[in-house]
Amino acid sequence: MKLAVFVKHVPDTAEADLQVAAGGRSIKAAGLPFQMNEWDRFALEEAVKLKEASAGTLTAFLLGPEECEESLRRCLAVGADRAVRVWDPGLEGQGPAGAAAVLAAAVVGTPYDLYLCGAQASDDGYAMVGPTLAALLAVPCTTLVNRLEVTGSVAVCDRELEAGWTERVEVDLPALVTVQTGINEPRYVSVLGIRKARGKPVDLFDLAGPGLDRDQVGRLGSLLTVEALEPLPEGRAAELLGGAPDEAAARLAAILREKGGVL
Amino acid sequence: MSACAVWCVVEHRQGAVRDVTGEVVAAARSLDLGPVTAVVLAGPGEAHGLSRAVPGNPEAVLALEHPSLAGFNGAAVAQALGRLVGERQPRVVLGAHSAAGMEWAPALAAELRAPLVTDATSLSWEGNRLGALRAVYGGKLQARVRLAEAPTVLATVRPGSFEAVGSGAAPAVEVSSPELPATLGKRFVAWIQEAAGAVDITQADVLVSVGRGIGDAENLDVARALAQALGATLSCSRPVVDSHWLPKEHQVGISGKTVKPRVYLALGISGAFQHIAAMKGAGLIVAVNKDPKAPIFRIAHYGIVGDLFKVVPALTKAVKERLGGGRPGTG
Numbered sequence: 001m002k003l004a005v006f007v008k009h010v011p012d013t014a015e016a017d018l019q020v021a022a023g024g025r026s027i028k029a030a031g032l033p034f035q036m037n038e039w040d041r042f043a044l045e046e047a048v049k050l051k052e053a054s055a056g057t058l059t060a061f062l063l064g065p066e067e068c069e070e071s072l073r074r075c076l077a078v079g080a081d082r083a084v085r086v087w088d089p090g091l092e093g094q095g096p097a098g099a100a101a102v103l104a105a106a107v108v109g110t111p112y113d114l115y116l117c118g119a120q121a122s123d124d125g126y127a128m129v130g131p132t133l134a135a136l137l138a139v140p141c142t143t144l145v146n147r148l149e150v151t152g153s154v155a156v157c158d159r160e161l162e163a164g165w166t167e168r169v170e171v172d173l174p175a176l177v178t179v180q181t182g183i184n185e186p187r188y189v190s191v192l193g194i195r196k197a198r199g200k201p202v203d204l205f206d207l208a209g210p211g212l213d214r215d216q217v218g219r220l221g222s223l224l225t226v227e228a229l230e231p232l233p234e235g236r237a238a239e240l241l242g243g244a245p246d247e248a249a250a251r252l253a254a255i256l257r258e259k260g261g262v263l
Numbered sequence: 264m265s266a267c268a269v270w271c272v273v274e275h276r277q278g279a280v281r282d283v284t285g286e287v288v289a290a291a292r293s294l295d296l297g298p299v300t301a302v303v304l305a306g307p308g309e310a311h312g313l314s315r316a317v318p319g320n321p322e323a324v325l326a327l328e329h330p331s332l333a334g335f336n337g338a339a340v341a342q343a344l345g346r347l348v349g350e351r352q353p354r355v356v357l358g359a360h361s362a363a364g365m366e367w368a369p370a371l372a373a374e375l376r377a378p379l380v381t382d383a384t385s386l387s388w389e390g391n392r393l394g395a396l397r398a399v400y401g402g403k404l405q406a407r408v409r410l411a412e413a414p415t416v417l418a419t420v421r422p423g424s425f426e427a428v429g430s431g432a433a434p435a436v437e438v439s440s441p442e443l444p445a446t447l448g449k450r451f452v453a454w455i456q457e458a459a460g461a462v463d464i465t466q467a468d469v470l471v472s473v474g475r476g477i478g479d480a481e482n483l484d485v486a487r488a489l490a491q492a493l494g495a496t497l498s499c500s501r502p503v504v505d506s507h508w509l510p511k512e513h514q515v516g517i518s519g520k521t522v523k524p525r526v527y528l529a530l531g532i533s534g535a536f537q538h539i540a541a542m543k544g545a546g547l548i549v550a551v552n553k554d555p556k557a558p559i560f561r562i563a564h565y566g567i568v569g570d571l572f573k574v575v576p577a578l579t580k581a582v583k584e585r586l587g588g589g590r591p592g593t594g
Contacts, residue, residue: 013400014475014533015554020404027400097372097379119365124399124406126381127360128369131337135373140338140448143366156452161276161362162517164457167334172448182505223378228407229399238550238566248567249577252549253585255565260526260547262469262493263585 001056001150004112005047006103006133007040007075009068010123024228025093036071039118043179045186046148047116048079054150056113057081061106063091063099069202076197077189083200088207091221096124098221100132105212106205108137114155115176119144127178134176142171143178268297270325272344272358272367273317275335277454278309280316283359285427288319290420291357292428294388298322300353301434304340306333314436319428324436331443334451337366343441345374352414355393360419362518368419378410379417384424393418402536402558422517423540460512467496469526472515472542474500476531476552476571480508485575486530492582498522500532516541531571534559551575 011032019028036044044060051058059082060075062068072083086106094102107115115137117130127143134141146166147158150173159167160180171177207214241248241255257263269291274281284301291299301321303313310326317324327347331339344367348356356371358364360382372379383395384405393410395418410416464470471490477483483497490497497513504514515522517537527545531552532538539562542548550563551571560566567574 011400013403017556018400018403027404100373122401125397127365128372128379128381131366131369132373135341135370141366141370142449143337144362158455159362160518162281163521164511164519165276166455166457167362168452168455169334169336170450170452172446175448181501185507219376223372223411223413224380225409225411226406227394227409229404230407232398232402232405232561235561236564238548238560238563240555240560240566240568242568245567245569245573245577246581248569249574249581252565252567252578253581255549256493256526256547256582257585259564260469262495262526263582 001050001054001114002112003047003051003056003058004061004107004115005040005044005058005075005080006061006115006117006129007044007071008037008118008121009034009062009064009071010037010121013123020229025226027229034068034070036074037118037121037123039120039122039179039181040071041186042181042183043116043118044075044078045184046179049184050114050150051079059084059112061086061103063087063103070194072202073194073197074189076200077193078187083202084205085202086205090207093226094221095224096126096128097132097223098217100129100136101217101220102212103129104133104136105209105217108211111174113173114150115139115174117176117178119178119180130176130178137176139174139176140171141176141178142169144180145177146180146183148177148183268299268353269294269355269357270300270302270353271321272340272356272364273301273303273313274359274361274363275303275305275313278312280313280318281359281361282318282427283361283422285318286422286425287357287359287420288317288321289425289428290383290386291355292319293425294355294386296354296388300325302344302347303327304332304335304343306330309333310438311436315433318430320431321434323434326436326438327441328438329441329443331447335363336447336449336451337363337370338447338449339443340367341370341374342443342447344371346441348375348415354415356415356417358419360421364419368417372417375415377415377417378413380408380410381419383418383420386418386420397421398536401533403556421536423536457511460510462496462512464496464498464513464515465520465522467498467522467524469493469495470498470515470522470524470545471495471528471530472498472500472532473503473530474532475502477503477508480506482572483508485572489528489575489579489582492579492586495526495528500538501535529559529563530575532559533557534562
């Protein structure tokens with residue numbers, strides 16, 4: 001099987017105090033740790049498993065400037081045969097449909113049997129690039145996949161729905177699937193492994209590359225504009241119990257009795 | 264304003280309209296663009312029954328019936344809607360940012376080359392352009408976005424962001440059968456429901472819920488000890504299930520269970536919207552988290568900013584002290 005996986009390099013904002021950068025449309029990235037988008041780690045693992053099972057090939061694609069290459073190195077360390085970074089300074093601030101158009105241009109000359117993406121990205125959360133890419137490549141798409149089995153030219157996919165329900169669908173290959181977290185256990189990759197992958201080449205696909213319909217990218221890229229990033233409006237905020245852990249815990253125990261009716 | 268100002272895609276599953284459709288109609292009303300049309304995409308013979316069950320009093324219902332639409336197949340929905348939108352040109356097409364909406368909306372937008380904003384928490388219409396607010400970076404900031412001007416623009420709305428409005432008189436229903444390609448490359452096979460396990464977290468009075476912050480399966484004992492002292496049931500957020508630290512039946516969330524206990528203790532849970540949507544109805548919500556900016560503190564009544572491995576054992580101790588060495592009836 002010829003497989004393609006699409007990954008994104010994103011800031012880890014789980015415990016960070018985010019500041020809006022000058023211009024008001026992005027965050028200050030300095031000082032934030034960056035890593036591969038969580039959903040993409042599962043997509044990558046699934047792609048590598050399929051590659052191994054089918055004795056196939058895997059190419060990893062990433063849209064972003066050079067500082068994002070670490071996530072591509074990770075793909076190479078885990079088992080990708082080839083890595084392609086897609087970028088041009090003109091792509092800064094491109095919306096999700098524009099991103100999909102550029103990625104589509106990067107793969108369109110060399111069709112694959114199965115394209116895998118994470119279901120969404122943890123930074124902007126559009127969940128749009130995968131299904132839009134599928135539409136632009138004119139292949140069937142199924143999203144939020146948490147079980148995937150390829151038999152011949154058909155992929156049987158379980159899609160995660162709401163309230164504990166799952167939907168089983170079949171898609172004819174070539175197809176694109178977006179992967180939900182929990183589908184597998186992404187393998188451990190050592191820092192040494194990623195460092196070793198530094199020796200491998202990363203190809204660059206830029207706006208001067210073949211197959212790119214600049215008008216289409218420009219048109220799709222301007223469909224959605226971020227005007228501002230801002231703090232969330234004031235909502236109900238928790239009353240914080242300060243002090244040492246023992247002190248806070250004792251106050252909380254009292255609250256659980258008085259307000260919660262337990263104890 | 265024409266009769267097809269705003270369309271709301273009616274979401275249904277196994278013959279029943281999903282509640283989130285009422286929220287989508289409410290989102291349409293918030294735009295104040297005139298009549299709201301509900302669009303039902305259904306299998307043969309399903310349209311009238313589903314149309315009668317549409318919440319939110321839309322002015323009209325447009326229904327499409329086709330065998331490929333029976334399972335709410337994203338590919339079929341996008342194809343069928345694409346043609347109808349092309350013919351009738353609604354200003355806005357709205358749906359839910361749900362498992363279904365995450366599939367058909369981007370496909371429809373790509374088919375029409377139309378602007379789409381997903382996961383909106385608020386919508387506005389200014390100067391022929393659709394504006395939206397949406398949470399980014401795990402709910403730590405919000406982005407103010409605007410779509411390009413186009414004959415039809417699309418949006419999906421975050422479940423829980425718009426208050427569903429009630430049902431009234433059933434509107435007129437227009438049913439037609441779209442032509443769809445013989446093969447869509449995608450076929451519905453089956454619905455699968457998670458098997459019922461030994462634990463039913465929806466029945467618990469008190470839930471001690473753990474998130475990614477618990478770090479490892481072995482660390483669950485810290486939470487178990489507190490749950491035991493309180494006579495509570497252990498539940499969790501998605502990353503705990505993804506890591507196989509607890510089985511799926513313990514998961515609180517849109518894809519897991521919706522809970523409404525008297526007391527909900529969130530330990531090391533940051534508060535993704537899929538989690539919050541499923542527990543915000545709890546009577547008393549308490550959160551323990553290292554990050555003072557974690558979204559869970561926006562919904563909790565009380566919070567402790569700190570290391571759960573220090574706070575939780577201290578709380579267990581304090582609870583045991585109050586109980587004087589034992590909780591009657593829990594062993």
